[in-house]
Amino acid sequence: MAxxxxxxxxxxxxxxxxxxxxxxxxxxCGDFGVLRALEMACAKTGREPHEFxxxxxxxxxSNLPGFINTYGMHTxxxxxxxxxxxMKLSNHEMKVIVTGGDGDGYGIGGNHFLHTVRRNIxxxxxxxxxxxxxxxxxxTSPTSRMGMKTKSTPFGSIEQPLNPLALAILSGATYVARGxxxxxxxxxxxxxxxxxxNGFALVDVFSPCITFNKDNTFAFFKQRVNKxxxxxxxxxxxxxxxxxxxxxxxxxxxxLFYEDTTRDALEDLEPVxxxxxxxRKTDLAVTxxxxxxxxxxxx
Amino acid sequence: xxxxxFAIGMGGAPGQGIESSGPLxxxxxxxxxxxxxxxxxxxxxxRGGHTFLTMRLSSEPVANHGxxxxxxxxxxxxxxxxxxxxxxxxxxILYNSDxxxxxxxxxxxxxxxxxxxKELSNNSRNRIMLNTLxxxxxxxxxxxxxxxxxxxxxxxxxxxxxxxxxxxxxIARAGFDHAxxxxxxxxASLPMQDKPLAVTTGNDMMAMGGAAAGVKFYCAYxxxxxxxxxxxxxxxxxxxxIMVRQVEDEIGVANMAIGAAHGGARAMCATSGGGFALMxxxxxxxxxxxxxxxIINVQRGGPSTGLPTKTxxxxxxxxxxxxxxxxPKIIVAPTSIIDGFTVIPELFNLVDKYQCPxxxxxxxxxxxxxxxxxxxxxxxxxxxxxxxxxxxxxxxDENYQRFKITDSGISPRALPGTPGHVHVVAxxxxxxxxxxxxxxxxxxxxxxxxxxxxxxKMDGIMAELPAPTxxxxxxxxxxxxxxxxxxxxxxxxxxxxxxxxxxxxxxHFRWLYPLDEEKVNAVLAKCKRGIIVEGNYTGQFARFLRxxxxxxxxxxxxxxxGEPFMPHHIVDGAKEIEAGKTELYIPxxxxxx
Numbered sequence: 054m055a056x057x058x059x060x061x062x063x064x065x066x067x068x069x070x071x072x073x074x075x076x077x078x079x080x081x082c083g084d085f086g087v088l089r090a091l092e093m094a095c096a097k098t099g100r101e102p103h104e105f106x107x108x109x110x111x112x113x114x115s116n117l118p119g120f121i122n123t124y125g126m127h128t129x130x131x132x133x134x135x136x137x138x139x140m141k142l143s144n145h146e147m148k149v150i151v152t153g154g155d156g157d158g159y160g161i162g163g164n165h166f167l168h169t170v171r172r173n174i175x176x177x178x179x180x181x182x183x184x185x186x187x188x189x190x191x192x193t194s195p196t197s198r199m200g201m202k203t204k205s206t207p208f209g210s211i212e213q214p215l216n217p218l219a220l221a222i223l224s225g226a227t228y229v230a231r232g233x234x235x236x237x238x239x240x241x242x243x244x245x246x247x248x249x250x251n252g253f254a255l256v257d258v259f260s261p262c263i264t265f266n267k268d269n270t271f272a273f274f275k276q277r278v279n280k281x282x283x284x285x286x287x288x289x290x291x292x293x294x295x296x297x298x299x300x301x302x303x304x305x306x307x308x309l310f311y312e313d314t315t316r317d318a319l320e321d322l323e324p325v326x327x328x329x330x331x332x333r334k335t336d337l338a339v340t341x342x343x344x345x346x347x348x349x350x351x352x
Numbered sequence: 353x354x355x356x357x358f359a360i361g362m363g364g365a366p367g368q369g370i371e372s373s374g375p376l377x378x379x380x381x382x383x384x385x386x387x388x389x390x391x392x393x394x395x396x397x398x399r400g401g402h403t404f405l406t407m408r409l410s411s412e413p414v415a416n417h418g419x420x421x422x423x424x425x426x427x428x429x430x431x432x433x434x435x436x437x438x439x440x441x442x443x444x445i446l447y448n449s450d451x452x453x454x455x456x457x458x459x460x461x462x463x464x465x466x467x468x469x470k471e472l473s474n475n476s477r478n479r480i481m482l483n484t485l486x487x488x489x490x491x492x493x494x495x496x497x498x499x500x501x502x503x504x505x506x507x508x509x510x511x512x513x514x515x516x517x518x519x520x521x522x523i524a525r526a527g528f529d530h531a532x533x534x535x536x537x538x539x540a541s542l543p544m545q546d547k548p549l550a551v552t553t554g555n556d557m558m559a560m561g562g563a564a565a566g567v568k569f570y571c572a573y574x575x576x577x578x579x580x581x582x583x584x585x586x587x588x589x590x591x592x593x594i595m596v597r598q599v600e601d602e603i604g605v606a607n608m609a610i611g612a613a614h615g616g617a618r619a620m621c622a623t624s625g626g627g628f629a630l631m632x633x634x635x636x637x638x639x640x641x642x643x644x645x646x647i648i649n650v651q652r653g654g655p656s657t658g659l660p661t662k663t664x665x666x667x668x669x670x671x672x673x674x675x676x677x678x679x680p681k682i683i684v685a686p687t688s689i690i691d692g693f694t695v696i697p698e699l700f701n702l703v704d705k706y707q708c709p710x711x712x713x714x715x716x717x718x719x720x721x722x723x724x725x726x727x728x729x730x731x732x733x734x735x736x737x738x739x740x741x742x743x744x745x746x747x748x749d750e751n752y753q754r755f756k757i758t759d760s761g762i763s764p765r766a767l768p769g770t771p772g773h774v775h776v777v778a779x780x781x782x783x784x785x786x787x788x789x790x791x792x793x794x795x796x797x798x799x800x801x802x803x804x805x806x807x808x809k810m811d812g813i814m815a816e817l818p819a820p821t822x823x824x825x826x827x828x829x830x831x832x833x834x835x836x837x838x839x840x841x842x843x844x845x846x847x848x849x850x851x852x853x854x855x856x857x858x859x860h861f862r863w864l865y866p867l868d869e870e871k872v873n874a875v876l877a878k879c880k881r882g883i884i885v886e887g888n889y890t891g892q893f894a895r896f897l898r899x900x901x902x903x904x905x906x907x908x909x910x911x912x913x914g915e916p917f918m919p920h921h922i923v924d925g926a927k928e929i930e931a932g933k934t935e936l937y938i939p940x941x942x943x944x945x
Binding site: 340 | 379382383548549550551552556560563564565566568569571588589590591592593594595597599600601603604605607608609610611612613614615616617618619633634637641727730732733734736743767768769770771772773774775776777778779780785786787788
């Protein structure tokens with residue numbers, strides 16, 4: 054049961070992160086596995102629910118903050134990363150998790166995605182990628198495959214899908230992973246490492262929409278996913294990571310594609326944040342000395 | 353001696369140095385205790401085009417650029433051609449005789465003051481020094497010494513070496529001496545007053561107001577004429593512990609500010625009309641999530657990309673209608689550059705208390721105008737009231753409800769990270785607990801309750817906001833009614849009208865939304881002939897005021913040509929309306945760049 058974030062005596066477990074509200078996703082939706090994996094990952098960090106804030110946009114998967122027991126913000130469609138950046142910079146002592154779908158993150162929020170990636174701000178971004186717009190009952194998405202028939206592309210999509218992993222790697226992401234909601238244990242480990250990673254971490258998840266996407270089903274992915282960890286892939290090698298990100302066919306790699314632990318996160322580079330969270334400051338006034346120095350420059 | 357009131361117009365091409373020599377002259381005046389207001393008529397070009405900077409200097413505080421030009425400093429032929437006719441009798445025009453000469457009729461009583469840059473600079477190739485030469489000459493004609501200019505040039509060029517200092521000081525002196533020998537000085541000398549003043553702009557003042565309010569997060573996307581706020585914030589960020597970010601677009605700006613505000617920081621951003629349009633959805637989300645945030649809109653000429661370097665009061669309805677649905681919000685329009693400083697802390701205290709977005713409606717004239725002012729007016733120790741926030745576990749076993757229904761509509765706000773208060777805020781409508789009420793849990797009663805709770809906050813806001821100000825006698829025949837940046841302009845126009853025998857007063861609106869019908873009508877009730885003055889085509893404020901209060905003005909003075917009002921525009925308009933010649937007066941803009 055949820056405890057509204059009251060301090061927990063023993064080490065937190067996944068149960069402590071279970072929200073008060075039962076998810077209203079379609080029975081069998083891939084997002085259930087993502088939520089379970091996330092609860093496990095949060096618990097594994099040893100942090101308590103009130104130390105996390107989960108921020109989403111709009112879409113089926115963006116309802117997740119309502120179902121997990123952490124602080125939450127359910128923001129506008131496509132804007133979760135911008136809000137999350139403000140939140141993190143305001144209180145960088147908190148762990149910030151952003152969740153959403155492929156339409157939310159790679160479509161309407163595409164501009165924020167690129168720029169949040171390059172800033173390398175410390176947050177984990179989980180994209181429940183189902184290659185379809187679910188909440189609006191089945192239109193093509195930025196990751197729908199060419200030829201896919203949806204309500205908005207009844208004769209098949211004639212647009213190339215974008216490649217979120219390659220895009221993230223090339224835009225300066227320092228942690229790029231892909232999981233499958235049919236393998237929550239593996240997914241949870243990717244999330245745990247993403248939370249602990251200091252910098253921007255993308256976890257793109259195959260999270261099938263069982264109602265509107267008849268192409269990219271659980272069975273489709275089960276047959277194809279292939280764990281990078283079992284293939285000796287070196288995640289510090291950007292070239293190799295890009296090569297893996299380009300693979301799509303009978304085998305589709307999942308796991309940690311790329312990790313760079315050498316770059317500073319945005320917050321580490323900002324002297325203003327070095328003496329504590331700006332959102333928690335209570336002494337806000339300009340001092341007499343500061344005021345005098347400002348006036349001096351105007352005279 | 354009466355009040356000193358003198359205006360200098362400096363005209364030339366961008367890149368000729370007006371951007372620096374204008375503020376230089378202001379600084380000289382500031383050191384002499386002379387008040388000033390400047391308006392820069394410029395174009396959206398880094399080089400080329402034409403700039404005309406009007407600097408009104410006064411022994412008293414001044415907040416508009418006035419009606420006349422006494423001295424033109426023409427840096428090129430274009431400036432001569434455009435502005436010779438703007439000089440009043442008794443005035444003068446200074447110019448470089450190497451390449452500039454008056455063409456056509458010289459207005460009566462205007463002194464022509466040619467200087468040869470080639471001769472006086474020993475044929476220097478450093479053409480930018482033409483500014484300094486003419487400034488030196490101007491100071492002589494103004495009856496001022498060279499001392500302040502020499503000091504400032506010395507400080508400015510010190511790090512480039514003594515040679516550069518000598519060259520610049522030398523050219524200033526050459527201009528000064530040439531004028532002493534060849535030109536007639538103005539009868540009234542630039543006074544020397546006891547109290548040195550400071551130089552600032554409206555954007556700087558609003559940024560400083562933010563700092564004084566305790567803003568710790570500022571973000572923006574560059575957009576004229578609001579960018580000055582970003583520059584001030586970026587320059588002072590580290591000294592004042594303010595997190596400043598330049599964001600990918602204005603959608604990101606507003607959302608990022610909201611995220612930072614939710615995290616507990618006082619968060620502010622600024623933009624102009626086009627950027628504000630991109631922010632509107634986020635503003636509604638701040639209303640729905642009950643997050644306090646301040647957004648400044650510095651108006652420029654619209655619609656669309658419009659007039660990037662020209663002024664207008666054309667965004668009122670955009671702010672009134674920003675975002676879908678109904679939610680509490682506050683709109684305020686600073687009435688002067690100095691007011692830019694005080695309005696921000698006042699607004700922050702309100703938005704923190706009522707947990708809603710607050711919008712500041714400035715314009716190019718106010719934001720980019722320079723003024724000289726007494727720095728003692730800057731009160732850094734502004735009251736900072738964060739409202740009802742929870743930052744620590746209070747040990748209560750009671751289930752915390754972020755959107756608890758209360759009589760005032762205000763629900764105590766726990767900052768994320770606080771133990772014992774975990775909750776979700778959502779842009780979907782939600783119940784007291786933050787649970788969405790539109791999807792699975794659709795419940796019309798909960799929706800009504802939470803909507804009424806949010807809107808109850810408007811009653812509190814309305815009760816706190818003061819009525820519009822009335823200046824002049826209550827029973828005047830003519831009432832000039834304005835809002836925002838035109839305050840001093842209308843005061844001056846009213847006093848000019850009184851001097852001509854027209855009984856005139858002035859009502860001014862600073863707080864624009866929400867308007868309390870009763871309070872406002874109590875002031876408007878005394879109007880005999882109300883004339884609403886505003887810088888847009890459709891009378892946005894007149895329509896808004898009529899909608900909120902039923903007040904119908906007798907006449908309207910409107911301007912939408914990109915240039916700000918001058919006091920005589922209002923005087924002329926009021927007289928025509930008073931004489932029954934028209935109900936709508938559109939002044940003719942005499943000074944054209």
